[in-house]
Amino acid sequence: MTNSIRAIKATTGDRSVSTPNSTPNRADGKKDPWSQLLEKVGKSQDRQAYKALFEHFGPQIKYYAMANGLASHAEELVQEVFVSIWRRSCLYDWRKAAASTWIFTIARNQRIDILRKLKRTNAEITIETEDLWQIPGENDNEPVTSLHRLMAERRIRESLRHLPEEQVTVIAKVYMENKSHQTVANELNIPLGTVKSRVRLALGKLKVILQDQNT
Amino acid sequence: MTQHHPDSHSLMEYSAGNLSDPHALCIRLHLDQCDHCQSRVDTLDSLGAVLMEQQASVSVSADMFDHILARLNDEPEIPPMAVNKAGNALERLVQSDINDLPWKRQLADVSVLDISHLFPDQPEKVVLQKLAAGGKAPAHTHRGQETTIVLQGAFSDHKGVFNQWDFVVLDQEDTHKPIALEGPDCITLSVLSAPLKLTGTFTRLLNPFIS
Numbered sequence: 001m002t003n004s005i006r007a008i009k010a011t012t013g014d015r016s017v018s019t020p021n022s023t024p025n026r027a028d029g030k031k032d033p034w035s036q037l038l039e040k041v042g043k044s045q046d047r048q049a050y051k052a053l054f055e056h057f058g059p060q061i062k063y064y065a066m067a068n069g070l071a072s073h074a075e076e077l078v079q080e081v082f083v084s085i086w087r088r089s090c091l092y093d094w095r096k097a098a099a100s101t102w103i104f105t106i107a108r109n110q111r112i113d114i115l116r117k118l119k120r121t122n123a124e125i126t127i128e129t130e131d132l133w134q135i136p137g138e139n140d141n142e143p144v145t146s147l148h149r150l151m152a153e154r155r156i157r158e159s160l161r162h163l164p165e166e167q168v169t170v171i172a173k174v175y176m177e178n179k180s181h182q183t184v185a186n187e188l189n190i191p192l193g194t195v196k197s198r199v200r201l202a203l204g205k206l207k208v209i210l211q212d213q214n215t
Numbered sequence: 216m217t218q219h220h221p222d223s224h225s226l227m228e229y230s231a232g233n234l235s236d237p238h239a240l241c242i243r244l245h246l247d248q249c250d251h252c253q254s255r256v257d258t259l260d261s262l263g264a265v266l267m268e269q270q271a272s273v274s275v276s277a278d279m280f281d282h283i284l285a286r287l288n289d290e291p292e293i294p295p296m297a298v299n300k301a302g303n304a305l306e307r308l309v310q311s312d313i314n315d316l317p318w319k320r321q322l323a324d325v326s327v328l329d330i331s332h333l334f335p336d337q338p339e340k341v342v343l344q345k346l347a348a349g350g351k352a353p354a355h356t357h358r359g360q361e362t363t364i365v366l367q368g369a370f371s372d373h374k375g376v377f378n379q380w381d382f383v384v385l386d387q388e389d390t391h392k393p394i395a396l397e398g399p400d401c402i403t404l405s406v407l408s409a410p411l412k413l414t415g416t417f418t419r420l421l422n423p424f425i426s
Binding site for chain 1: 223224227228229230231232233236239240243246257258260261262263264265266267268269270271272273274275276279280282283284286287304307308333334335336
């Protein structure tokens with residue numbers, strides 16, 4: 001057990017640990033504090049670590065649900081996400097994804113699940129959400145580690161800061177309000193081509209576009 | 216090695232969870248076999264996480280954490296979900312080897328199987344198609360937008376060669392005349408974004424192979 005993990009444990013419950021501490025640990029390619037906590041939940045069912053994650057991510061997930069038009073199911077979504085986090089935490093591998101990325105994908109999948117249940121007529125669901133949308137690190141074929149992944153969040157956080165507001169608005173609507181490019185265009189009353197070019201510029205700066213044809 | 220990939224817009228809509236099930240299936244089948252796109256999606260997932268963190272947050276009910284703990288106590292020891300499922304998502308969906316499906320022959324070299332019913336509540340038409348090795352499909356155009364992934368074998372048209380796990384999006388601008396390469400029969404999965412006003416005249420399958 002490293003000193004930093006012990007330090008986290010010592011301060012669990014203290015408000016200071018809930019401050020998103022994005023840079024220091026990430027900079028040298030080590031686990032960030034949230035990933036350390038999540039790993040403790042997975043390895044030793046540590047309820048204090050679990051609670052610290054809940055206090056940090058719970059309110060974010062509740063906002064995510066509300067922004068997505070799931071206001072009347074917002075607390076249900078938070079609950080489902082945290083039950084899922086507890087059950088899957090033994091599969092979590094910090095080398096494959098930062099805790100926040102892993103939790104985002106679980107929130108996304110649980111949102112899709114709730115929407116499917118609400119939308120379902122009487123037809124049986126034949127394909128599971130997780131057959132379509134993957135939680136990072138739960139696929140055998142994935143390479144064990146990738147510096148690229150570890151650095152991704154830090155790089156994105158820094159790049160986002162420098163993006164023009166209009167580009168951030170467009171991608172935030174796609175992610176936080178789950179709107180298609182077309183819906184975003186209608187809402188902002190701008191042509192679809194403008195939405196696409198803002199997304200393209202943003203993703204270019206975030207270095208997501210490595211190779212694109214015809215876009 | 217795949218040569219034809221989904222564009223960044225599609226990958227972003229996938230990562231955000233905005234795609235319909237059939238479109239998500241096409242992307243997922245490609246990602247399973249394409250490290251390059253998988254790594255772009257990993258980055259996009261991180262973008263989603265950072266955006267979620269930077270937006271507002273809303274306090275949760277004071278007793279929610281206790282409710283969650285109570286649930287964990289009531290429903291303990293559910294083993295972690297099976298991670299290694301057999302086959303890919305499509306094979307699990309159709310519960311068969313794709314070569315052994317009840318194909319319906321439409322032309323000498325062309326067979327199809329409509330699997331739209333496996334996606335209830337989704338407006339798209341979802342079709343599997345098989346072009347016999349070395350076989351030719353008649354020249355045709357497309358109505359609406361059609362997303363296709365090659366599941367087996369390969370075909371070529373004037374735009375190039377499309378191998379297994381390649382990803383193609385075609386629309387009304389595209390006229391082509393695909394030919395299956397020698398080797399295994401070429402099998403593709405196509406999702407046709409259904410125009411909302413489907414009419415009775417819109418009954419013929421529109422896909423990369425058939426007009």
